[in-house]
Amino acid sequence: MLNILKTEDEIGNDHQMTSAKTPLRPDAFELSDEEKIEKIAVHFREIMHTLGLDLNDESLAGTPRRVAKMYVQELFSGLRPDNMPSVTLFENNYKFSEILVERDITFYSNCEHHFVPIVGKVHIGYISTGKVIGLSKLHRIVNYFSRRPQVQERLTIQIGETLTRVLATEDVAVVVDADHFCVSSRGIADQSSSTVTSFFSGAFHDSAKKEEFLQLVKLRA
Ligand SMILES: Nc1nc2c(ncn2[C@@H]2O[C@H](COP(=O)(O)OP(=O)(O)OP(=O)(O)O)[C@@H](O)[C@H]2O)c(=O)[nH]1
Numbered sequence: 001m002l003n004i005l006k007t008e009d010e011i012g013n014d015h016q017m018t019s020a021k022t023p024l025r026p027d028a029f030e031l032s033d034e035e036k037i038e039k040i041a042v043h044f045r046e047i048m049h050t051l052g053l054d055l056n057d058e059s060l061a062g063t064p065r066r067v068a069k070m071y072v073q074e075l076f077s078g079l080r081p082d083n084m085p086s087v088t089l090f091e092n093n094y095k096f097s098e099i100l101v102e103r104d105i106t107f108y109s110n111c112e113h114h115f116v117p118i119v120g121k122v123h124i125g126y127i128s129t130g131k132v133i134g135l136s137k138l139h140r141i142v143n144y145f146s147r148r149p150q151v152q153e154r155l156t157i158q159i160g161e162t163l164t165r166v167l168a169t170e171d172v173a174v175v176v177d178a179d180h181f182c183v184s185s186r187g188i189a190d191q192s193s194s195t196v197t198s199f200f201s202g203a204f205h206d207s208a209k210k211e212e213f214l215q216l217v218k219l220r221a
């Protein structure tokens with residue numbers, strides 16, 4: 001068993017290892033999580049107050065801190081490089097050389113334009129060049145990048161490029177199929193559309209391999 005990738009910041013100063021970088025300020029990590037929670041709570045209290053809500057109400061009093069904690073420790077925890085999951089790799093002793101597909105990985109993210117949920121499924125395929133990954137680590141990588149304010153295109157590339165690096169193979173395919181609450185619950189209010197994005201590299205540029213991957217993803221439908 002190997003443990004190759006520990007944290008995203010092993011890459012040095014360039015802690016964002018993909019070409020689709022989340023726009024972060026240079027001083028993004030100067031405050032501790034607790035300091036961020038305290039600051040966000042103050043501002044969220046002000047938002048609620050401005051909306052006309054009575055912060056003395058028993059049910060509302062704790063909301064500013066509750067929301068701040070949820071942002072920092074849960075919904076946006078993927079902004080911190082040290083939350084990058086440890087990835088366990090194993091030798092491909094059984095010489096498995098076909099596509100491995102992990103499909104229907106549920107994810108919850110938040111749209112960076114409206115800060116409302118993006119909910120969907122990620123399907124991943126890769127062909128091993130010598131190492132195989134613990135399956136749960138595919139889910140953990142998806143969760144890590146989901147827990148940022150996102151657009152679906154960037155999320156897809158971040159997952160795809162990270163997998164090529166972690167697995168040391170170019171042969172990676174990712175499809176993301178998601179509902180954007182900013183499209184379904186407000187604005188155009190279309191509840192039936194979904195957004196599909198993909199990342200194909202290496203062998204998956206070949207149309208037969210791509211087709212095989214898409215067939216495997218569809219199998220249970
Ligand atoms: N490309 C892309 N667009 C997104 C994503 N999530 C949300 N959007 C879009 O981002 C756009 C933001 O556009 P604006 O016109 O500034 O926002 P808005 O006035 O609230 O737009 P409406 O949603 O049309 O009411 C909207 O069209 C959203 O549908 C995403 O993951 N990818």
Ligand SMILES: [Zn+2]
Binds near residue numbers: 113
């Ligand atoms: Zn949105």
